[in-house]
Amino acid sequence: MRLALQQAKKTLGNTKENPAVGCVITKKGQLISAGCTSVNGRPHAEQNAVDFCKINLSNSNLYVTLEPCSHHGKTPPCVQLIINNKIKKVFFSIKDPDIRSFNKCSKELKKKGTYIKNGICSSEIKNFYRSYYKFKKDILPFVTCKLAISKDFYTINKKKRWITNKYSRARVQLMRSYHDCIITSSQTIIKDNPMLTCRINGLNNRSPSRIILDNKLRIPSNSIILKESSVYRTIIFYNKFNEKKIKLLKRLKIKIYKISLNENGDLDLRKALIKAKNLGFSRIFLESGIKLTNSFLKANLVDDFKLFISNEKIGKFGLGSIKKYYQRYVKNKKFTNEQVNLFGEKLISYKIK
Secondary structure, X not given: OHHHHHHXXXXXXXXXXXXXXXXXXXXXXXXXXXEEOOHHHOOOHHHHHHHHOOOOOOOOEEEXXXXXXXXXXXXOOHHHHHHHOOOOEEEEXXXXXXXXXXXXXXXXXXXXXXXXXXXXXXXXXHHHOHHHHHHHHOOOOEEEEEEEEOOOOEEEEOOOOOXXXXXXXXXXXXXXXXXXXXXXEHHHHHHHOOOOOOOOOOOHHHOOEEEEEOOOOOOOOOOHHHHOOOOOOEEEEEOOOOHHHHHHHHHOOOEEEEOOXXXXXXXXXXXXXXXXXXXXXXXXXXXXXXXXXXXHHHOOOOOEEEEEEOOOOOHHHEEEEOHHHHHHHHOOOEEEEOOOOXXXXXXXXXXXX
């Protein structure tokens, strides 16, 4: 089952409305095939594993991270695929929250004499599917917030140097590939002019779409984000009308949506997230400065908080300290000090919700 989970991780954040599923098949004690949900959600993992296999699947065992689908959608049900190939035993970890399939595959397979068991590695795999469960049950998408700080809690170096090293920054690019959308602010675009892409060999095509929160349409016309909008889907949420900027954005074929303001005169973040989900996004990666990050945390809109901590202090050259916010938001939250080699730096993951 853990091999199946490794397969599922390959397309996390890239399967649209479908979950990222992993599947492996064994026969006579040997691994004979493996597959994951394809990019954009189809074919399903079971179909890919079956298609990849070069030998007869009769009397084989199939392991899959999520309950096989049993409904007719845009593709035939995977339960029927299992029956047609005379697979002898099926093991899945957790039940699919999709009401079209929930708790149905066992009944269908048992009718055909297929042995079925569920619950293997369920704790680990439930954690993996937190965003999918939220997509099915909540009006809000799953939000992962990333922040980089110095050892003494600053987010900005006045000398305009990177806070963290190149290994931590590359890790951020990998994280982007696990999400279907990045949210940032126009202030971040103005200040940093970032690319917000995944520049890792083999994952270049996994760069997520971008949503810019830009109340007054202040985004610079020469920003990298706008220049590359024909390559990477770019969306702007705004409120204040600016005829000249709107004409430019429409010429660039950038979609813009008006979002109402909160009591402080800023874009309503909850309504912005609801709109993002309505546009088809389920896994949001929040990459911004301390102000917007604090606003998301304060509004309880963050599910996971990824904190990169440098091994250096910057002292008098530091700005944007998170020290006063840090304990407020992560106190008593479950965390993992991720065991990744960042050459002296730390990555701590907090489960906020």
